[in-house]
Amino acid sequence: xxxxxxxxxxxxxxxxxxxxxxxxxxxxxxxxxxxxxxxxxxxxxxxxxxxxxxxxxxxxxxxxxxxxxxxxxxxxxxxxxxxxxxxxxxxxxxxxxxxxxxxxxxxxxxxxxxxxxxxxxxxxxxxxxxxxxxxxxxxxxxxxxxxxxxxxxxxxxxxxxxxxxxxxxxxxxxxxxxxxxxxxxxxxxxxxxxxxxxxxxxxxxxxxxxxxxxxxxxxxxxxxxxxxxxxxxxxxxxxxxxxxxxxxxxxxxxxxxxxxxxxxxxxxxxxxxxxxxxxxxxxxxxxxxxxxxxxxxxxxxxxxxxxxxxxxxxxxxxxxxxxxxxxxxxxxxxxxxxxxxxxxxxxxxxxxxxxxxxxxxxxxxxxxxxxxxxxxxxxxxxxxxxxxxxxxxxxxxxxxxxxxxxxxxxxxxxxxxxxxxxxxxxxxxxxxxxxxxxxxxxxxxxxxxxxxxxxxxxx
Numbered sequence: 001x002x003x004x005x006x007x008x009x010x011x012x013x014x015x016x017x018x019x020x021x022x023x024x025x026x027x028x029x030x031x032x033x034x035x036x037x038x039x040x041x042x043x044x045x046x047x048x049x050x051x052x053x054x055x056x057x058x059x060x061x062x063x064x065x066x067x068x069x070x071x072x073x074x075x076x077x078x079x080x081x082x083x084x085x086x087x088x089x090x091x092x093x094x095x096x097x098x099x100x101x102x103x104x105x106x107x108x109x110x111x112x113x114x115x116x117x118x119x120x121x122x123x124x125x126x127x128x129x130x131x132x133x134x135x136x137x138x139x140x141x142x143x144x145x146x147x148x149x150x151x152x153x154x155x156x157x158x159x160x161x162x163x164x165x166x167x168x169x170x171x172x173x174x175x176x177x178x179x180x181x182x183x184x185x186x187x188x189x190x191x192x193x194x195x196x197x198x199x200x201x202x203x204x205x206x207x208x209x210x211x212x213x214x215x216x217x218x219x220x221x222x223x224x225x226x227x228x229x230x231x232x233x234x235x236x237x238x239x240x241x242x243x244x245x246x247x248x249x250x251x252x253x254x255x256x257x258x259x260x261x262x263x264x265x266x267x268x269x270x271x272x273x274x275x276x277x278x279x280x281x282x283x284x285x286x287x288x289x290x291x292x293x294x295x296x297x298x299x300x301x302x303x304x305x306x307x308x309x310x311x312x313x314x315x316x317x318x319x320x321x322x323x324x325x326x327x328x329x330x331x332x333x334x335x336x337x338x339x340x341x342x343x344x345x346x347x348x349x350x351x352x353x354x355x356x357x358x359x360x361x362x363x364x365x366x367x368x369x370x371x372x373x374x375x376x377x378x379x380x381x382x383x384x385x386x387x388x389x390x391x392x393x394x395x396x397x398x399x400x401x402x403x404x405x406x407x408x409x410x411x412x413x414x415x416x417x418x419x420x421x422x423x424x425x426x427x428x429x430x431x432x433x434x435x436x437x438x439x440x441x442x443x444x445x446x447x448x449x450x451x452x453x454x455x456x457x458x459x
Contacts, residue, residue, distance in 0.1 A: 047120045088129060104140065163184030197297040217241055
């Protein structure tokens with residue numbers, strides 16, 4: 001006889017939550033404990049014994065979320081057999097509820113891990129119908145675009161170190177200072193060593209985060225990594241100061257009067273280890289506040305792979321090594337993205353060359369506004385435009401207008417840099433060598449650096 005749980009607390013009705021294992025129906029709880037039973041010598045373990053603890057916790061959390069949904073709706077049967085409540089009707093209602101409050105990728109993920117959880121509870125049960133539903137959700141899910149949210153690693157490192165420096169100098173009180181140092185170190189360290197969030201959140205001083213001969217290392221045992229291989233990374237020396245200040249001062253303030261522990265990342269609110277979820281949310285908030293871009297912990301891995309692909313082209317498997325992938329095909333998308341970025345720059349430069357003649361016809365350089373326009377462009381560049389020039393380019397700019405000399409010299413890189421400017425200046429140089437006169441100033445309108453000025457000044 002079905003006995004529904006109608007004794008629902010106001011908290012359970014107010015918001016979705018995943019039921020912890022101890023609150024599961026007895027049959028589900030016993031089945032899960034048996035699934036996690038380790039093997040002993042020649043006796044095999046349970047269906048989930050081969051999974052890491054983090055993976056088991058994840059599946060249990062997702063299955064608990066399904067049970068929590070049933071509880072909120074007054075449909076949870078406390079006396080049902082293990083996984084017996086994973087029915088088409090219940091799952092269909094669950095998907096409908098999820099669709100109203102989470103993204104399509106999360107809906108698919110919940111169903112995918114619900115199926116896994118059910119199969120671990122009752123091995124051998126046929127869940128073909130659930131697998132088909134999972135495939136249907138896969139077809140319609142729309143992942144959130146990464147194009148506007150990933151940045152190169154060097155920006156992340158700079159942002160992290162800047163946060164540390166600002167906290168040391170300008171924090172209003174000791175707690176704000178400690179929190180700022182922690183946040184900055186967190187961003188810079190994850191940028192340099194983009195390990196998975198589950199490993200980053202559980203780093204412990206002396207075991208997985210340790211000092212060896214003056215250098216700090218992240219040492220992950222095989223049992224804790226996704227690829228089941230040990231992973232050891234030395235932390236760059238440039239982070240040593242931030243680490244020393246955090247461990248010797250900031251971390252102690254964050255722990256306060258709470259019991260001492262070895263967790264690296266401490267919550268300023270509880271004085272205990274930051275949970276994986278809270279740490280991930282915190283990183284997204286910090287990057288949005290400092291960079292204007294919500295960079296999730298997983299996007300740090302995207303940033304690392306794309307940076308390796310863009311700047312480490314002579315080392316084709318660098319991204320795979322940085323991310324700990326054994327199959328280079330996993331990082332292929334990052335190389336495609338980097339190639340696309342470079343190709344877009346080259347193509348834009350080619351188009352810019354052919355736009356010059358048309359722009360000359362649209363804009364009369366002898367017009368009385370010529371000097372005013374040049375002044376506005378100079379101000380735009382000084383205010384932060386992405387003006388990138390070389391020594392040769394600086395000479396050519398000085399021939400256009402004296403005010404550009406200071407801007408060119410101030411922003412000239414130490415070494416030649418490929419940029420849209422170079423293609424334009426190469427055309428100018430060729431024209432001068434052929435006796436065609438001085439470079440034409442109107443060509444600067446075609447450069448992305450002055451897109452804003454162009455839109456304001458040209459018809």
